[in-house]
Amino acid sequence: MRATVIHGAFDVRLEDRPDPKIDGPGDAVVKVVASCICGSDLWPYRGENPVKQPRPIGHEFVGIVEEIGSEVRTVKPGDFVVAPFVVSDGTCPHCQAGFQTACQNRVGYGSDKADGGQGEYVKLPYADGTLVATPEVPDDSLVPSLLALSDVMGTGWHAARSARVKAGDTVVVVGDGAVGLCGVLAASRMGAERVVALSRHEPRQKLAKEFGATDILSERGDAARDAVLELTKGVGADAVLECVGTKQSMTTAFDVARAGATVGFVGVPHGVEVPIGTMFGRNVGLNGGAAPCRAYLPDLMADVLAGEIDPGKVFDAQIPLAEVADGYTAMHERRAIKVLLRP
Amino acid sequence: MRATVIHGAFDVRLEDRPDPKIDGPGDAVVKVVASCICGSDLWPYRGENPVKQPRPIGHEFVGIVEEIGSEVRTVKPGDFVVAPFVVSDGTCPHCQAGFQTACQNRVGYGSDKADGGQGEYVKLPYADGTLVATPEVPDDSLVPSLLALSDVMGTGWHAARSARVKAGDTVVVVGDGAVGLCGVLAASRMGAERVVALSRHEPRQKLAKEFGATDILSERGDAARDAVLELTKGVGADAVLECVGTKQSMTTAFDVARAGATVGFVGVPHGVEVPIGTMFGRNVGLNGGAAPCRAYLPDLMADVLAGEIDPGKVFDAQIPLAEVADGYTAMHERRAIKVLLRP
Numbered sequence: 032m033r034a035t036v037i038h039g040a041f042d043v044r045l046e047d048r049p050d051p052k053i054d055g056p057g058d059a060v061v062k063v064v065a066s067c068i069c070g071s072d073l074w075p076y077r078g079e080n081p082v083k084q085p086r087p088i089g090h091e092f093v094g095i096v097e098e099i100g101s102e103v104r105t106v107k108p109g110d111f112v113v114a115p116f117v118v119s120d121g122t123c124p125h126c127q128a129g130f131q132t133a134c135q136n137r138v139g140y141g142s143d144k145a146d147g148g149q150g151e152y153v154k155l156p157y158a159d160g161t162l163v164a165t166p167e168v169p170d171d172s173l174v175p176s177l178l179a180l181s182d183v184m185g186t187g188w189h190a191a192r193s194a195r196v197k198a199g200d201t202v203v204v205v206g207d208g209a210v211g212l213c214g215v216l217a218a219s220r221m222g223a224e225r226v227v228a229l230s231r232h233e234p235r236q237k238l239a240k241e242f243g244a245t246d247i248l249s250e251r252g253d254a255a256r257d258a259v260l261e262l263t264k265g266v267g268a269d270a271v272l273e274c275v276g277t278k279q280s281m282t283t284a285f286d287v288a289r290a291g292a293t294v295g296f297v298g299v300p301h302g303v304e305v306p307i308g309t310m311f312g313r314n315v316g317l318n319g320g321a322a323p324c325r326a327y328l329p330d331l332m333a334d335v336l337a338g339e340i341d342p343g344k345v346f347d348a349q350i351p352l353a354e355v356a357d358g359y360t361a362m363h364e365r366r367a368i369k370v371l372l373r374p
Numbered sequence: 375m376r377a378t379v380i381h382g383a384f385d386v387r388l389e390d391r392p393d394p395k396i397d398g399p400g401d402a403v404v405k406v407v408a409s410c411i412c413g414s415d416l417w418p419y420r421g422e423n424p425v426k427q428p429r430p431i432g433h434e435f436v437g438i439v440e441e442i443g444s445e446v447r448t449v450k451p452g453d454f455v456v457a458p459f460v461v462s463d464g465t466c467p468h469c470q471a472g473f474q475t476a477c478q479n480r481v482g483y484g485s486d487k488a489d490g491g492q493g494e495y496v497k498l499p500y501a502d503g504t505l506v507a508t509p510e511v512p513d514d515s516l517v518p519s520l521l522a523l524s525d526v527m528g529t530g531w532h533a534a535r536s537a538r539v540k541a542g543d544t545v546v547v548v549g550d551g552a553v554g555l556c557g558v559l560a561a562s563r564m565g566a567e568r569v570v571a572l573s574r575h576e577p578r579q580k581l582a583k584e585f586g587a588t589d590i591l592s593e594r595g596d597a598a599r600d601a602v603l604e605l606t607k608g609v610g611a612d613a614v615l616e617c618v619g620t621k622q623s624m625t626t627a628f629d630v631a632r633a634g635a636t637v638g639f640v641g642v643p644h645g646v647e648v649p650i651g652t653m654f655g656r657n658v659g660l661n662g663g664a665a666p667c668r669a670y671l672p673d674l675m676a677d678v679l680a681g682e683i684d685p686g687k688v689f690d691a692q693i694p695l696a697e698v699a700d701g702y703t704a705m706h707e708r709r710a711i712k713v714l715l716r717p
Contacts, residue, residue: 133634290473317648317659318636
C-alpha cells in the first residue's frame with residue numbers, strides 16, 4: 032500500500048509500505064476513505080519537534096473495515112468507521128471514565144503497533160475500544176463531517192466542555208484554526224449566548240460566523256483583552272477556549288476570563304507559562320488536554336448524521352493522497368484551514 | 375482600643391489604636407468576640423513577605439455589631455456576626471456570581487478602609503455585602519466553629535468544591551494545616567468514599583480522622599505519590615485538594631491525580647510551577663484560589679448551628695489577645711494548629 036512518511040522538516044513523502052494484516056485477536060484493518068492533515072502534524076513538519084527517523088504520519092481517518100481479529104465484536108467487515116486520533120483499549124479505568132487519551136494501553140498511529148492515518152490502509156489494535164461505526168455506510172457528502180470527528184470536532188467539543196460552557200454564557204475562543212472553529216460550533220451548540228471568535232483571517236471569520244460566532248475580534252494580545260473587556264462591560268468572559276497552545280494565546284485566554292471562569296485548553300502547549308497568581312487571585316481555572324474524542328464520538332456522530340452539525344466545513348481543500356506533500360505546504364502557509372486527503 | 379500590629383519579621387505587638395467610628399452609610403463597627411491567626415499571617419511574620427511599614431493584622435473574626443451606618447439593612451446592633459476574610463460589596467458582577475474575593479470594590483482588613491481583625495473592634499465598609507448574622511446570639515461553645523467560617527472552613531470547602539469532589543470519590547488532601555483539615559471535613563461532607571490525608575503530625579492525624587479521613591499517609595514527595603497509587607491500584611485520586619501552596623505540595627497534588635481529575639488549590643502559591651505537560655497529557659485540571667467564604671457562609675453557618683459540623687476543633691489553643699505574640703510563636707513553631715484569640 033501507499034502511505035505518507037515524514038522524513039524530516041518539510042519532507043513528507045508518499046511511499047510504498049507493507050500491506051497491513053491482522054496480528055492479534057483485537058485488531059482491525061481499515062481501508063481508508065478519507066484522512067487529513069492535523070495542525071499538530073505541522074510541529075514535526077516545521078522542525079519544531081525533531082524527527083529522529085522516518086515514520087508514518089497521520090492520526091485522523093475514516094474508512095471501511097476490511098478485516099477483523101477473532102475477538103472483535105463491535106465492528107465488522109464492510110462497516111464505515113470513524114477512528115479517533117488515539118487507539119484506546121476501552122476497558123482500563125481511564126477509558127471507562129471517559130478519558131481514553133490517557134488509556135493505560137494507549138497506542139499512537141504511525142508506531143509499530145498501528146499504521147499512520149495518511150495512507151491507504153490502517154491496521155490498529157483494540158478495534159472495539161477505538162473505532163465507532165455508523166449504522167449504515169453514509170452518503171459521501173457526509174464524509175468530511177464524519178472525518179472531523181476523528182479529531183478537530185471532538186477537540187473543539189472538549190475545549191468547550193473543559194471550559195464548562197453553559198447556556199447563556201459569553202464565551203471567547205482563542206485560535207481560528209480548525210479546532211478553534213469547531214470550538215465555536217461546540218460553544219454555540221451548548222447554548223452560549225455570545226460566542227466571541229478571535230480571528231483576523233477573512234475566510235475563517237466567515238466560517239466562525241457560520242458556526243455560530245456572534246462577534247469577531249481581529250485584535251491580538253493586549254488589544255484583544257481590551258476589546259473583550261469592552262464587550263463585557265469590564266467583567267470578562269464566562270468561559271474561554273484556548274485552541275492554540277502558545278504563550279501568547281494562553282496569556283490572552285487568562286486575560287479575558289472573568290473571575291470564576293475556566294480556561295478550556297486543547298492546544299498542545301509549547302512554551303506556555305501558567306499565570307498561577309492570576310488563577311489564584313481571580314479563581315480562574317485551567318482544564319483540558321488531549322481530547323478524548325472516542326467519548327464524544329457516539330453523540331457527535333448522531334448529530335452529523337441528523338444534519339445538526341456540519342464540522343466538515345473546516346476542510347477547505349480536498350486533494351488526492353498522491354499530493355499529500357502539497358497539502359502540508361498549503362497548511363503550513365495558511366492557504367488552507369485543513370486539508371482532506373482521498374486515497 | 376487595642377489591636378495587633380505587625381512591625382516586621384517576628385515582631386507583632388498589641389498596641390493602642392484609635393477607636394473606630396462609622397464613616398460611611400454602609401459601615402459597621404463590630405466588637406470582636408474572637409479572632410485568630412492565619413497560616414497566611416505567618417508569611418509576613420517569617421519575613422517571607424516583606425513588611426514595608428507597620429500595619430494592623432488579622433482577617434478572621436466574629437463579634438457583636440456595635441454600630442451601623444444609615445444604609446445598612448442586613449445586620450443591626452446586637453447581632454452576632456461572622457466576617458469573611460475579605461470585605462466585599464455584594465453587588466458587583468463578581469460578588470453576584472459568588473466570587474466575592476474578586477469583588478470590584480474589595481477591601482482588605484488592616485488597610486485604611488477596614489481595621490485589622492486581631493483587635494478589640496473592627497470598622498469595615500460594605501457591611502451588608504460582607505457580614506452574616508446568626509439568627510440569635512449563639513452559645514459561647516459555638517464560637518470557635520463559627521469563627522472557623524471566617525476563613526479556614528470556607529477555604530477547605532472551596533478546595534473541595536474547586537476539585538469537584540462528588541459522592542463516592544477517592545480524595546487526597548495535601549496539607550495538614552487548619553485548611554487541609556477543613557478540606558478533609560468538606561470532602562467527607564460531600565460524600566467522598568475515601569479521604570486520604572497526608573500528615574505526619576500525630577495530633578493532626580487524629581483530627582483528620584475525626585473529620586472523616588479514612589486513610590492517613592505520613593509519606594512525602596515521591597513516596598507519597600507511590601503510596602497513593604498503591605492505595606488506588608495505580609489509578610490515582612478522583613480529586614485532590616492542594617492546601618499548602620509550595621512547589622512540593624503542588625507537585626505531589628498533580629502526581630496523585632488520576633486522568634480527568636481536578637486539583638483544587640487554595641494555598642497561596644509561593645514558587646509554584648504548574649506542570650502544564652502533565653495537565654495536558656492526563657487532562658488534570660487546576661481550579662481554585664482565594665476562597666469566597668462569603669458565598670459559603672449561610673449554608674456552613676446553618677450546619678454549625680445544627681451541630682452537623684464542628685470545624686472549631688482546629689483551634690487547639692485559646693489565649694487572651696494580650697498574648698497574641700506568643701500565639702504567633704506557637705503557630706510558627708507548629709506547636710499549635712491554629713490559635714484563637716479572645717480580646
